[in-house]
Amino acid sequence: MTGAEAQWIEQALQGDDNAFGFLVESYQKPVYSLCNRMLGNANDAEDAAQESFIRAYQHLKKYNQDRSFTTWLLSIASHYCIDQIRKRRLPVVPMDELPVEIISDNRSPQPENHLRQREKDALIQKMLNGLKPTDRAAIVLRYWYEFSEVEISETLKISVSAVKSRLFRARRSLADAWITNSSKSAIKERKPNESPAF
Amino acid sequence: MSHQPFEIWIFSDDSLDEAQQHILEEHLESCQTCTTLSNAVTMATSVLSTSESPSPQPGFTQRWHNKLALHRQYQKSRRTWLLTLAGFILANIILLSVVFFDLTTINWPYELGQIVVKISLIATHSRQYWRAISNLANAFPVIIPTFFVLVAALIAAGIFLTITWIRSIKKLIKTY
Structure with missing residues (x-):
């Protein structure tokens, strides 16, 4: 955390909305990204990220400044998303129907890249949707935020051994999803060469 | 063929020592099932860690300020x-x-x-x-029994309308 961020926290603790607004500006991307990966669509992610920041602002007094602000913020966001998944019982969206938000890349505006990115995102979301909410959070924190097992345990408020077993189970599930997807793709690719007589 | 402890090693995040690594490599050369699993987990986690993070639409902070005002x-x-x-x-x-x-x-x-x-x-x-x-x-x-019934019906209708009104107001507040 930078000196300016520490100052914003102090000012936000005094009730300065704009100071917390600066923190929102700084941390919007990691929080939104986590929510997006957890919930699987842009609208829910936006709501969840906004709500997470409101909760963070309301409970800012509970934040221990010796700890990482990012970990604390992502902890709020991940718990909120886990609750949302459990409450709404979000259905597993079919791969083709997934609303994937594509970040425009000015350096490579080719439609092939766009399509490839879209397919990649859809595949990722499909794999993540097959995981239990807490396992999904553990995987997102491990591979997008490169959190250690200790950091994940602090963020999700579970033991390190629980993190290990959740990551193990999640990786197994991801591998199974990957194998299933690869075999489906192989069948799709073969189809054009098949004889129309069959 | 037994796939243990190889499956555990493949899915575990703990790094293997040199001897374990050697045993695993030897097993992978002879076991198609474990090779497929190992490749799949490597590919899947690689796709996760190399993919771009989605960004919110511009104006997120302003929307947050608006939401905070509504929340209050x-x-x-x-x-x-x-x-x-x-x-x-x-x-x-x-x-x-x-x-x-x-x-x-x-x-x-x-x-x-x-x-x-x-x-x-x-x-x-x-x-x-x-x-x-x-x-x-x-x-x-x-x-006047009929009058009494009428009054009771009016009171019941009044209670029903009041409850409906209160519920609609609460719903309106909830949805901002």
């Missing part, structure tokens, strides 16, 4: 609503205790006693009204 408005309405409800319940409790209990029998301090005397006067009147209303209510079914 909602909390204020909720607080007002709860206070009104608590006040209503308290007023009912006081009214019922005044109507059904004789408060003058309790030994109150002087100032409080004066208030209790005034409340008791109201209570006496209330009891009289209550009795009158009870008598009237008892008389209605005998004298």
